Amino acid sequence: MFKYDAPPALLKDKIILVTGAGSGIGRTAALTYASYGATVVLLGRTTSKLEAVYDEIESNGWPQAAIYPMNLEGASEQDYANLAATLEQEFGHLDGLLNNAGLLGELKPIAQYDAETWQRVMQVNLNAPFLLTRELLPLLRNADHASVIFTSSTVGHEGRANWGAYSVSKFATEGLMQTLADEEDGISQVRVNSLNPGGTRTAMRATAFPGEAADARPAPEEIMPLYLYLMSTDSINESGKAFHAQR
Numbered sequence: 001m002f003k004y005d006a007p008p009a010l011l012k013d014k015i016i017l018v019t020g021a022g023s024g025i026g027r028t029a030a031l032t033y034a035s036y037g038a039t040v041v042l043l044g045r046t047t048s049k050l051e052a053v054y055d056e057i058e059s060n061g062w063p064q065a066a067i068y069p070m071n072l073e074g075a076s077e078q079d080y081a082n083l084a085a086t087l088e089q090e091f092g093h094l095d096g097l098l099n100n101a102g103l104l105g106e107l108k109p110i111a112q113y114d115a116e117t118w119q120r121v122m123q124v125n126l127n128a129p130f131l132l133t134r135e136l137l138p139l140l141r142n143a144d145h146a147s148v149i150f151t152s153s154t155v156g157h158e159g160r161a162n163w164g165a166y167s168v169s170k171f172a173t174e175g176l177m178q179t180l181a182d183e184e185d186g187i188s189q190v191r192v193n194s195l196n197p198g199g200t201r202t203a204m205r206a207t208a209f210p211g212e213a214a215d216a217r218p219a220p221e222e223i224m225p226l227y228l229y230l231m232s233t234d235s236i237n238e239s240g241k242a243f244h245a246q247r
């Protein structure tokens with residue numbers, strides 16, 4: 001497990017956007033960032049789940065969050081532009097972007113893989129992070145040392161039978177991360193890395209491994225040290241790298 005001791009005010013005054021913030025790893029990351037002092041923009045497709053996270057942040061007395069409901073599957077380029085304009089008006093810059101929302105799709109061989117599911121998975125896991133990151137880049141460049149995290153997977157590093165579009169989308173995510181990191185190198189203070197959470201106890205994991213014991217994998221809370229490290233100033237010299245939360 002990646003180890004990192006974060007001081008309590010690690011993310012004080014930071015503005016961080018988390019996608020898929022209503023449940024799973026994204027929910028825990030949003031709560032964790034808020035608990036370390038960040039103002040978190042909660043983006044997700046289910047408003048009630050975002051509201052529950054917002055309420056939890058408020059009841060703990062952490063910096064007030066912002067809710068931005070958005071379905072990454074159907075969002076248009078204009079929707080992303082509107083989001084960027086709202087954040088520009090509200091905050092003027094963005095210190096962190098955690099591209100976390102993801103879709104598993106179906107676990108089937110390529111020979112039988114449904115084309116529509118393929119498109120949906122690519123849209124949420126790859127095209128949406130591209131569009132979101134592109135639109136938010138000016139705001140990220142406005143910050144001192146902004147951090148962009150793309151969420152990867154073990155099957156984004158080694159292909160595995162039946163993981164179909166999910167695996168391919170994560171390989172492409174690594175390519176997106178490396179390309180952007182290389183482009184920002186030397187022209188901005190934006191760092192760009194990928195993060196593989198490793199098998200983690202969430203709804204997605206339970207769908208992918210239905211027979212697995214509930215406590216076989218760590219809870220999202222246990223993998224947060226790497227999520228904190230990559231958003232902290234301790235990682236300002238890291239860019240273009242693939243990180244693994246559980247190695």
Ligand SMILES: NC(=O)c1ccc[n+]([C@@H]2O[C@H](COP(=O)([O-])OP(=O)(O)OC[C@H]3O[C@@H](n4cnc5c(N)ncnc54)[C@H](OP(=O)(O)O)[C@@H]3O)[C@@H](O)[C@H]2O)c1
Binds near residue numbers: 020
């Ligand atoms: N858990 C693991 O073992 C594991 C391992 C490797 C990588 N990962 C990656 O880690 C990330 C988080 O996974 P997780 O396990 O937390 O998955 P999860 O429990 O299924 O949560 C996925 C999140 O993405 C959101 N989402 C899905 N489709 C969306 C859309 N069209 N628009 C907006 N938001 C959408 C979901 O929102 P709703 O709650 O509203 O549906 C949910 O908040 C994913 O990128 C996943 O690929 C997970």
